[in-house]
Amino acid sequence: MTVPTVRRPGWRRIALFTVLGLMFTIGSWTAVARMTFSHGPDRQGSSNAVARVESCERVGPVSRGGIGFYWVCVAEVTAKDESPRAVRFDLDELTPDDAGKAVPVVDVDGRYRRSAETPKMPSWMPILVVGLLFLLCVIERQRSKRRWQRRMVRHSADARLSSPVCVLPAATGGGGASGRRVISPGEWSRRQYWRIAGPTVGAGALAAVLAALVGNPEGRRALFVLALFGFSAPLWLNVVTPRGYRTSRKAAHLFVSDTGIGWERLPRDEHFGLNWDEVAEVRVLTVAYDGLVLRVVDVFPVADSVLGQRPELRPFWEVGAILGPHRLPGERGAVRLPHVFSEAAVRDLRAAMTAFRPERYREFTAELGPVRREAPPTPITRGAT
Structure with missing residues (x-):
């Protein structure tokens, strides 16, 4: 489990994976097309018609066959008991080398195809494909295992917050709804x-x-x-995209209901739930720095004694956050959800809290103050305004 982190996107890495993805897609498309449109020697005595090439056109470098050049030929097909007719053949079925020859063709579902042997796949090809898939599965499994089993990384804060401002105080109206809302932290607007x-x-x-x-x-x-x-x-x-994450078992979910609030991310074994009589306040803190925006959710229990009764809260207790190059302090006496929330997710949380417990929901905004190594970090106290 890691602390909420906001950093600038690694555009080089994104560009690299985009290029590799395009190369893999185009390469696979081309390889499948080459195998589909290739043919062996003509079959003798198995055709019911013959084709004689009239004209050919070279298509490419981008076509239905991917990257590369192919021949598309129009030939006069003469079948038994039928008058000759012009037929356009598929990629590389006929080529200019077939000009002047009577090429055997067969009628397949009303479409003429060249009567030729289908090239046999090399015996080592399935073994190679299965081996590569197995290797990719092993690598992905190991990477996922390391990712999901990471422990909480606690950094000492090296920055302090400016005077936080309460932009949405606790409301007094509303509430009384029933049911449950599921919120995805990375929800897209x-x-x-x-x-x-x-x-x-x-x-x-x-x-x-x-x-x-x-x-x-x-x-x-x-x-x-x-x-x-x-x-x-x-x-x-x-x-x-995150719009479908609510149904994924590997995704992070925040639950808000008429009975309490909870967090769940099963692959990392992160989960807890608190009843409303155990919760004093649910707070959203928004911090901006150099174009980056960090939104975190803190849940304040009514007393620190809840921590002794709920050991599953210890990994989330008073953890900080990372915003760009800075490590921010955690909130005293607060359980911080280990995920950055998007603007759309905060809007969903605000609507859920308004429906269930509006009097226990507040929002704060802050900026990074001057970094002073000798000064202790300044978290928001529960009574800050």
């Missing part, structure tokens, strides 16, 4: 969601326009695939 989904849909629309203008059929198909990926962004973003 609607604006943040469409900041990614919007350009992706726009890129899909651009690909669709280009597909309508491109005369090459293979290039048009590839652009239509990209357009479909862009248009479906609002759907798959709901699966791969």
